[in-house]
Amino acid sequence: MVFAPDTEVALRTVVRLINSAANGEEHLAAVGDLDRFLQEEGFSGARARDAAELASVHKLRGQLTELWTMDEDTAVDTVNRLLREANALPQLIKHDEWDWHLHATTREAPLADRMSTEAAMALVDVIRSKEMDRMLVCAAEDCDAVVLDLSRNRSKRYCDTGNCANRAHVAAYRARKAAPRSAGQ
Numbered sequence: 450m451v452f453a454p455d456t457e458v459a460l461r462t463v464v465r466l467i468n469s470a471a472n473g474e475e476h477l478a479a480v481g482d483l484d485r486f487l488q489e490e491g492f493s494g495a496r497a498r499d500a501a502e503l504a505s506v507h508k509l510r511g512q513l514t515e516l517w518t519m520d521e522d523t524a525v526d527t528v529n530r531l532l533r534e535a536n537a538l539p540q541l542i543k544h545d546e547w548d549w550h551l552h553a554t555t556r557e558a559p560l561a562d563r564m565s566t567e568a569a570m571a572l573v574d575v576i577r578s579k580e581m582d583r584m585l586v587c588a589a590e591d592c593d594a595v596v597l598d599l600s601r602n603r604s605k606r607y608c609d610t611g612n613c614a615n616r617a618h619v620a621a622y623r624a625r626k627a628a629p630r631s632a633g634q
Contacts, residue, residue: 459571471594494556505561589613
């Protein structure tokens with residue numbers, strides 16, 4: 450484990466949120482899509498369930514997408530801004546199936562504030578641990594999805610949105626098979 454469990458969960462949620470608009474596809478087009486996303490991610494708390502809330506999540510997604518490839522200093526400025534704008538006040542909370550973990554907003558705060566604060570708190574751990582190099586963009590040439598590499602050997606290069614890794618491995622295999630054999634083999 451690289452980070453605390455709640456940090457890893459929050460980072461995976463950030464990846465899924467960013468990738469909900471990867472490769473020109475919109476997977477959060479309607480409030481119902483956002484409802485499903487939040488349910489799958491285990492997000493609780495107050496909801497407006499309206500177009501304005503969806504628009505605020507889209508705006509946050511754009512900010513997190515930009516943050517994903519920022520240098521450390523710029524990322525710090527962005528994380529601090531997200532925390533300030535949400536009036537973050539970190540505190541230990543225990544709820545549902547979760548043991549003690551950090552929350553920095555109330556359950557009644559607007560959804561985008563809760564989401565941005567959770568993302569920012571997780572990114573605080575990434576930045577403090579000097580692990581921003583685990584935040585990648587998919588290595589497939591035709592994919593712009595992001596990747597969170599939590600592997601021990603830092604070997605993850607492809608996203609989970611499609612079959613990018615499989616396509617790359619098949620292409621490499623075919624290229625090896627098509628290459629002329631050198632003399633002596």
